Amino acid sequence: MTPLMLYDTYTRSLREFIPLHGSDVGIYTCGPTVYDYAHIGNLRTYLFEDLLVRALKMNGYRVRRVMNITDVGHLTSDSDTGEDKMEKGALRTGRSAWDIASFYTEAFRGDMRRLNILEPDVWTRATEHIPEQIDMIRCIEEKGFTYRTSDGIYFDTSRLPDYGYLARLDVEGLQAGTRVDVGEKRFPTDFALWKFSPPGQKRQMEWDSPWGVGFPGWHIECSAMSEKYLGPFFDIHCGGEDHIPVHHTNEIAQTEACYGTRLANFWMHGYFLQLGDAKMSKSSGEFLRVQTLIDQGYDPLAYRFFCLSAHYRAKLNFTWEGMDGAVTALSRLRSAAYELGEPGEVDPGFVDRFTGQVNDDLNLPRAVALVWELLRSDLPAPTRKATLLYFDQILGLDLAGWKPEEVSVPAEILALVDERQKARKEKRFADADAIRAQVTAAGFEIEDTPQGPRVKPKK
């Protein structure tokens, strides 16, 4: 079998993946901040991670996937000025910050299911790991990497000689070209580990700590929770490309300070979904959710298929034309799979080639091309079916479970169809066409097959 090669952002290179511990793989995937719905751009990254998990499993590894839920509102900026999104959401809706978090957490899990993303093995909520985060901050403090300002405890990035290596940050350049108000921070790249509750203000979410009442900084939860569930150095850490320069850079800094490791052996990042040449954003432009697609009549798995057509490490431009193309392609794939009948044995040649593409840093576009080649091949139907189902372990399109929709057609329509058949048999084609026009006008379409006419609702 071809070795599994994965692109590691840390080394900026393709490396052969070898687990740290036998055939067990630990993977931590940065999850959502649950102050709003996820949009389909967010979901693209979780789709990439799902493909990764499935590929690891196909390679025979036991995978433990941990995903965090950021349910505590960090500030909208690292300086002291921003608003807290959770608390703001609470004010806006009249619900508690806790209600908002649990509401959007459930919505998120629903979206994951609808895209057939495998459930993570461990969900970790930031608010359920406050002691762990405090412990880690204390550890960082003991090693001398912190300082205190009037609003919190900060990480002193100047103490780490290779701070920013993951992102190849030009630290000098950042200092010179900084556009943010540094406030009391000593250096632009320094970041909060613990924030104090504003004086005279009671937050819904706040906790006691050795430094005073407040709440954890944004980055510490991932370092603390990944250590708890996967240890201080584990196999793979994933997230969106936007996490490279700040969030993941800071996670590494914290873990290096406390444990001396770079947290994960592989750092992998999913690239953005673009919408009309702009990234999809929670704060501007169109906000497309899975539910939006459903409301417009799209099967969520068509979006999954759409994402398979691009490599995870390249931006993907979302267009409705592209989405419609995915719908058509998926629908043909499903019908073809269904008509192949019962599976037999897989074809080893196709399986090898498929594995080769998947193991080449998850080249799903190439892997999907093999699907079409397989369907067109001369192999017996049971072989093609079995091989296709094998592919679907990665593709996740639920090809085994799909059946043509059972449609109910009103009796009067069926009567018209019969009448048309009769007319056709008697070669009264003008009559037949007139009846078909009636049926079409009623919203149904007729397909004549060797087994007789088939009626279904018009799309």
Added chain:
RNA sequence: GGCGACGUGGCCAAGUGGGAAGGCAAGGGUCUGCAAAACCCUGAUCACGGGUUCAAAUCCCGUCGUCGCCUCCA
């Protein structure tokens, strides 16, 4: 302003030194009384201009364009 990425047929998108994958759309065809569905066939001087090389979509330089990060973000 600083840093970075990208620009492949109408759309989406692989390919990163030596045959321009695949899907959708379009056109043509087979089948059909006609359609529909299905199947088959057809198409790209790889943004532009230089350079390196026996050979460049692929490497180097420049130009133009688009996007991202530097502020919460997948």
